[in-house]
Every structure is written in C-alpha cells, then in structure tokens.
Amino acid sequence: MSDAAADADPSATIAELLPAGSDGTPVVCVPASGWEAGLAPAERAFAWATGFTGKAGSVAYLPAPDGGLARVLFGLGDPGAPGADPFVAGRLPGLMQPGVYRLEGAPDPATAALAWLLGSYRYDRYRTADKAMACLVAPEGVDAAEITRIARAVAMGRDLVNTPANDLGPAEIEAAARTVAERHGAAITVVSGADLAREYPLVHAVGAAAARAPRLIDISWGDDAAPRVTLVGKGVAFDTGGLDIKPSSAMLLMKKDMGGAAVALAAADMVMGAGLRVRLRVLIPAVENAVAGNAFRPGDVLRSRAGLSVEIGNTDAEGRLILADALALAEADDPALILDFSTLTGAARTALGPDLPAFFTEDEDLAASVAQAAARAHDPVWRLPLHRPYASLLDSKIADLNNVSNGPFAGAITAALFLRRFAPKTKRHGHFDLYGWNPSTKPGRPEGGEVQTARLAYDLLKSLYGG
Known part of the structure; x- marks a missing residue:
C-alpha cells in the first residue's frame, strides 16, 4: 500500500478552531451600506484612504497606535442580495497573516466559522509549504466540535480526490475506508479476486484490465434496530475510458473519478462522528478502468449481480456498471434510504x-x-427528472439493457434510469451526479477536489434521524 491514506491527516490540512473566549485579533464583519458605523474617526479615515467600501470579501487592516494590527474590517457586501455567497468568510484565511483571529458581527457565526475552516484547506503533500495558518477562535454559542468534525471530513475527502492516481488506486481507497471505519469502530469487509468475479461481476469486469485489483468495500456501523441507510460511492481511481479510450484532454482530471467514494466516506465520517441514530452502510466499488488484452469490450454482454444482462455500448460508461452491482447489494438489505454519489456524466455538467x-x-x-x-448546508443541487419514457433509449436487442443510450440526448437522465433498474424496490433512492472539482477558487472552496453533496447528505440524515 502507498502512504496516501496515512499522509492524508485532515487535521493537518485545515486551520485550527480555538476555544470560544480565546484572545485573538478582531475581524469585524461589516455590510457595504453603513460600514463606517462604530468606527473611530481615525479608523474611518484610514479605511477610506485604503479604498475600503465594504464590498463582499474586501478587507481593511486597521493599525494600532504602536504600529501593530488593531483589528480588521471585512466586507460582507449586501448579505441579502441575490447571489450573495454565504461562505464569503471563507476568503479570510487567504487574506490573513498567520495568527489568531476572532469574528465579530458575522450574520451567521456558525456558517462563517465553517467557511473559514473550509477556506483554510491546503493540499501540499508534494510540495514544501509553510504550515502556519490563520486560526480562528470559535464564535460564542456555536458547536465548535460539530464544525470541526464537518471541516475535517471535507478535508479528508478533498485529500482523496486531489491525490494523483499513481498514489491512489483501489487499494488506497480501501485503506482510506479502513481508516474511517476504525476511527468509529465500524465493521469493514472487502471482496476481491475470484469472490469479486463471482459476486460482483460488473465490478470485476470494469477493473479486470488494471494492474491494481478491483474490490467491493463494505462498511457497517450503528444499532441494528435503527433505520437502515446505505451510501454508495463510485470509486474509479482513474478512468482511461477503457477500449473506448478518452482523448488526452479528457483524461487530465480523471484522478477525480473516485469523487463519489470520497463523498460517501466524508459523509459517513460526519454521520458516525455525530452518532446519528442510523444503521449505516457504505458501499464502494473501487476499480481502475484501464486498457489491456483482458479489458471488457464494446459489444460484450455482461451479467450483473442483480441477474440483468447488460450490453456494453461504451466502455467509458463504466461508473454506472460498478454502481449497478453495489446498488443490487444495497437493496437486498431492505434499507429505508439509499443515496448514491458519482462523477457519472458529462451531460449533467453540460x-x-x-x-x-x-x-x-x-x-x-x-x-x-x-x-x-x-439550503441549510449551503451545498446546492438541482433536481432533474427521472423521465420514464427515456428508459427505452437503453433498449438492447440482445440483452436486458444497454449501458448507454442509442442517441445523444438526456445522458444524465438515462444514466439515472439505468441505475434505477438495479434498486427498483427502494422508492427512497437519491442519485447524485456530481463534478467533484472546483475549477477555480471561491470562498470556502479552494481550486481542486471537492466533496460536493457530502455536507448535504449529513444534514439530510441528521434532520431525518437525529442523534
């Protein structure tokens, strides 16, 4: 095993949240309208001289008489304006010198503190970097332990997505899953080799051509009497496209094709850390979609765990294949809820x-x-329809269904309809088709790997099932 999981210590990649009441330089959050209120005349004049207007994300560093830093003004813009970013405080870690700071006047102190921690994230495994960070004092009245737990789980997931495929394959995804399971006393089993080929034939077929063996990772945690919730995450460590090989430009970010697995592990880490009253199961089919003489081919017909036969219309639609076997396993457990996460289709991004x-x-x-x-978690999604008439686009003349549609339309919908064929009895099934990457830095969301929908999933389970 490589040291990818061992090096991914999430507490080392985000800033520290210090106990409430600790000393720190004040960071005063002010709106664009009326930001001057409460400032001494000299402070107001200094801020004006620097061009400070209270624009969202802007700062003014107010000096003390001895030349040190007295406090910082931080512009909120108009917090109620359309498009206002609730994570605007996530810009602060990149604007502050290393030290200790405390927020004053934040409209939502808990969200501001979380945004600060998420914005402080660094991925510096492969470079020498200054470890000093701008640390935050926990605002009074917020659940500092909860905020820290969420931020560290997100950092762990981001680390996994950011790690290059040469240091993160199926074995390292397994190692990360074992780390999460052991942290919370969860049980974990892994199926590979001949057992995988027999029990999860689609997972085996997708990963067979890679030098690094595929596997099915299964984590269980919680009271057997509690509601059963299953999280399924796509764990394609790297996707060449298989024999339907991708162009080089489309392969550049394929280390993130295991983003669904990172989301499932991050959400599970939050759920177990909070002690939610659920019987949690996490299923991760972990593979690499490679090219070799034993790669599965366009036109092959493969038998799934559910018994359905699948004609392979395109080997680059491998994610839905491995999820299909995992969903069949999930449904056999008769869960109250299944949530699956995957970087599945370019159509969803389009x-x-x-x-x-x-x-x-x-x-x-x-x-x-x-x-x-x-909305509560500030982790947005958009619902698309499971338009049943489009299921006919997956028809095959020689198998129960094809893994891709026979035309260019509705790719995200037909992928979702494909997955529904493998968990048809579970009505409460949510499928998330995500990108798993921030193309540019935004407040609280540094450029690079992102575990989109992990915080949403945790908030959802917390609201449905409580602690």
Missing part, C-alpha cells in the same frame, strides 16, 4: 455546470428534504 450537482429521485418527500438540506 446542463448544470461544475458547481451544481444533478439530483434524481422518484420520492417527492425525499426531494423536498434534499432541497431543504441543501
């Missing part, structure tokens, strides 16, 4: 862009709960 994962479900109550959780 429709919604990189910031907005697509979400699918047939359950209206679940859809409403997901929308509410997304």
Whole structure:
C-alpha cells in the first residue's frame, strides 16, 4: 500500500478552531451600506484612504497606535442580495497573516466559522509549504466540535480526490475506508479476486484490465434496530475510458473519478462522528478502468449481480456498471434510504455546470428534504427528472439493457434510469451526479477536489434521524 491514506491527516490540512473566549485579533464583519458605523474617526479615515467600501470579501487592516494590527474590517457586501455567497468568510484565511483571529458581527457565526475552516484547506503533500495558518477562535454559542468534525471530513475527502492516481488506486481507497471505519469502530469487509468475479461481476469486469485489483468495500456501523441507510460511492481511481479510450484532454482530471467514494466516506465520517441514530452502510466499488488484452469490450454482454444482462455500448460508461452491482447489494438489505454519489456524466455538467450537482429521485418527500438540506448546508443541487419514457433509449436487442443510450440526448437522465433498474424496490433512492472539482477558487472552496453533496447528505440524515 502507498502512504496516501496515512499522509492524508485532515487535521493537518485545515486551520485550527480555538476555544470560544480565546484572545485573538478582531475581524469585524461589516455590510457595504453603513460600514463606517462604530468606527473611530481615525479608523474611518484610514479605511477610506485604503479604498475600503465594504464590498463582499474586501478587507481593511486597521493599525494600532504602536504600529501593530488593531483589528480588521471585512466586507460582507449586501448579505441579502441575490447571489450573495454565504461562505464569503471563507476568503479570510487567504487574506490573513498567520495568527489568531476572532469574528465579530458575522450574520451567521456558525456558517462563517465553517467557511473559514473550509477556506483554510491546503493540499501540499508534494510540495514544501509553510504550515502556519490563520486560526480562528470559535464564535460564542456555536458547536465548535460539530464544525470541526464537518471541516475535517471535507478535508479528508478533498485529500482523496486531489491525490494523483499513481498514489491512489483501489487499494488506497480501501485503506482510506479502513481508516474511517476504525476511527468509529465500524465493521469493514472487502471482496476481491475470484469472490469479486463471482459476486460482483460488473465490478470485476470494469477493473479486470488494471494492474491494481478491483474490490467491493463494505462498511457497517450503528444499532441494528435503527433505520437502515446505505451510501454508495463510485470509486474509479482513474478512468482511461477503457477500449473506448478518452482523448488526452479528457483524461487530465480523471484522478477525480473516485469523487463519489470520497463523498460517501466524508459523509459517513460526519454521520458516525455525530452518532446519528442510523444503521449505516457504505458501499464502494473501487476499480481502475484501464486498457489491456483482458479489458471488457464494446459489444460484450455482461451479467450483473442483480441477474440483468447488460450490453456494453461504451466502455467509458463504466461508473454506472460498478454502481449497478453495489446498488443490487444495497437493496437486498431492505434499507429505508439509499443515496448514491458519482462523477457519472458529462451531460449533467453540460446542463448544470461544475458547481451544481444533478439530483434524481422518484420520492417527492425525499426531494423536498434534499432541497431543504441543501439550503441549510449551503451545498446546492438541482433536481432533474427521472423521465420514464427515456428508459427505452437503453433498449438492447440482445440483452436486458444497454449501458448507454442509442442517441445523444438526456445522458444524465438515462444514466439515472439505468441505475434505477438495479434498486427498483427502494422508492427512497437519491442519485447524485456530481463534478467533484472546483475549477477555480471561491470562498470556502479552494481550486481542486471537492466533496460536493457530502455536507448535504449529513444534514439530510441528521434532520431525518437525529442523534
């Protein structure tokens, strides 16, 4: 095993949240309108001289009489304006010198503190970097342990997505899963080799051509009497496209094709850390989609765990294949809820862009709960329809279904409809088709790997099942 999981110590990649009441330089959050209120005349004049206007994300460093830093003004812009970023405080770690700071006047102190921690994230495994950070004093009245737990889980997931495939393959995904399981006393089993070929034939077929063996990772935690919740994450450590090989430009970010697995592990880390009253199961099919003489081929017909036969229309639609076997296993456990996460289709990105994962479900109550959780967690998604007539686009003349549609339309929807064939009895099934990457830095969201929908999933489970 490589040292990828061992090096991914999430506490070392985000700033520290110090106990409430600790000393620190004040960072005063002010709106664009009326930011001058409460400032001494000299402070007001100094801020004006520096061009400070209270624009969202702007800062003014106010000096003390001895030449040191007295306090910092931080502009919120108009917090109620359309498009205002609730994570605007996530810019602060990149603007502050190393030291200790405390927030004053933040409209939502808990969100501001979380944004600070998320914005402080660094991935510096391969370079020498200054470890000193701008640390934050926990605002009074916020649950510092909860905020820290969420931020560290996100950092762990980001580390996994950011790690190059030469240091993160199926074995390292397994190692990361074992680390999470051991941290919370969860049980974990892994199926590989001949057992995988027999029990999870689609997972085996997708990963067979890689030098690094595929596997199915299965984590269980919690009281057997509690509601059963299963998280399924796509763990394709690298995706060449298989024999339908991708162009080089499309391969550049394929280390992130295990982003669904990172989301599932990050959400599970939050759930178990909070002690939610659920019987949690996490299923991760971990593979590398490579090219070799034993690679599965276009036109092959493969038998799935569920018994359905699948004609391979395109080997680059491998994620839905490995998820299909995992979903069949998940449904056999008769869970109250299944959530699956995957970097599945370019069609979802074309429709919604990189910031907005697509979400699918047939359950209206679940859809409403997901929308509410997304708003509370500031972890947005957009629901797309499971339009049943499009299922005919997956018809095959020689198998039960094809793994791709027979035309260029509705790619995200047909992928979601494909997955529903493998967990048809579970009405409360949510499918998230995400990008797993921040193309550019935004407050609280540094450029690079991102575990989109992990915080949403945790908030959803917390609201449905409590502690």
